[in-house]
Amino acid sequence: MNQEPNHPMVQFKGVVKRFDKLVAVEKMDLDIARGSFVTLLGPSGCGKTTLLRMVAGLEQPTEGDIFIKGRRINDVPIHKRNLGMIFQNYALFPHKTIFDNVAFGLKYRKVAKSEVKARVEGALELVRLPGYGNRKPAQLSGGQQQRVALARAIVIQPDVLLMDEPLSALDENLREEMRREIDNLQQMLGVTTLFVTHDQREALSMSDKIVVMKDGRKQQEGSPEEVYNESANHFVADFLGHSNFLNGTVIGAEGDATRVRLENGGELLAASSQQWFPGDKVEAVVRAQKFQILSDLEVPASRDMNSFPGRIIERSYMGGEVSYFVEQRDKTVIHAMSMVRTRPFRRGEDVVLVVAARHCRLLPKT
């Protein structure tokens, strides 16, 4: 439908943003494919919002170029970019009715009156708010307001949908519902979406691609499975999910796996796609969910299983699963999570944490 379909929808080339001396975004290169759902994930202050605002035209890059459909847009003012934007606090115009809010963007696109009506009503139906046109934003709940904001953004058929933490103002239950709604809508319309969040669950559940950021730098870029299971560095592994980090030194290879001597004297066998050499300082990453918790009587004796005996010092019930903190003999603590069993372990009980080699990954210790 566009003249040059080979270009990514959005492209960053060496984009840098500085506020006075503070660097918000550092040398960013990123392609966002047509129709994809890309999430910028990171803690607050990592530059993800700044990046989004540069696409929107609300901030100017200090260096580098941004392209939309292959066209450099650095100097294109915001109102000529054809983007749909969703804000954290909805940003519905309080003095306009829902209908006028949704119709706002069409007014500047020379759409005939009769068509405006049809399209606005269509958009409101899409977000399951038909017949709400005459109300004012203040009469709607937070979730409804965000759905109107969504309708307002998609009714103009934007090239890119930009969402800046759109769910964080909603309460927990609503957030889940809204998350699915955005996801469905995006798939149905096939609109390229750039989503900003600090919530890993949102990122993992919705995205085609996740870009993990920290201090203005891209830490890793990949599918949700990639960034979760094959975290590129300590930060990504730590930010996504609950990870344990065990420091050690490589002893040698054992088949496909690598054997590591841990700092506390124990040994660990870790699957590794990478080649390690004896003496390499490494950090083994083990997700809390990957541990099996056994009482010390039922330990299997298997070569490729790692076991960590210890005592439960803290235990918290979290509904579907139980979170345990197990103290080893050398006082280091391992965090393990497991599905609720018929008999949960109690605090003070001696247990053994078991984890298969393939669930242990090695990262270079820096």
Added chain:
Amino acid sequence: MFRISGWSLIRLYTLLVYIFMFAPIVAVVILSFNPQQFGSFPMQGFSFQWYLKLVQNEAILSAFKNSLLLGSLTAVTVTAVAIPAAMAFVRYDFPGKNTLNTLLLTPIMIPEVVLGVALLLFIRWLQQPKSFLLLLMGHVVITLPYVLLVVQARLVGIKRVYEEAAMSLGANPLQTFKEITLPLLTPAVLAGMLFSFTISFDDVTATLFWATAQNQTVPVKIFGMLRNSISPEINALGTVMIVLTISTPLIAGYLIRKFARGGTIN
């Protein structure tokens, strides 16, 4: 034994302050209905004759017209200046911003006498005669800080995301201002207009310096009348002034509440 507590003393004190403040005003209002030439209590009878005299007094009527015209023009001019100024101060950055902002707010802190003399000297230096335009200029200078403060405060409260959302939907900056910012600013603009009207309508000190025989305002006229005699007409005029200055904001406030339903921002 009767004990005097601290609180009852404070209550008494407050009461005295209020009496001290309002008793003279109440006296003026009551005496305006006094049929006698020389006001004294107890009043003998009740009459509207001083109001009747007032309506027939050409000089006072023309002063009234002047005051109303001046107040309205001041209100319009001041808001026309204050809205763009507030936009510049709140939404944009430019060198000398703070200095300029302070400069526009200084008339609040400078005694009106000084302002009055200063503007006169300035006009003299330009070799222009005193005129209605001078009066208008002066009143704009006096009332600008108040309006600027009100509009700025409201503008700070209007979050930028509304404007950003409008622009992302395709509205250019001017359309955004017209469609989003100005409507959200309306309560402050109306309040500012009222402020400036009331201040202009009430002002004596500075206006004394600027008014000519042809364009006297009501307060200046009253001041002039007091120099000759204390006519009961003045009581009637004072009462009218009181009613006007109190009722204008009240009516406006009522109208704003009535028309601005659902227009809350937070």
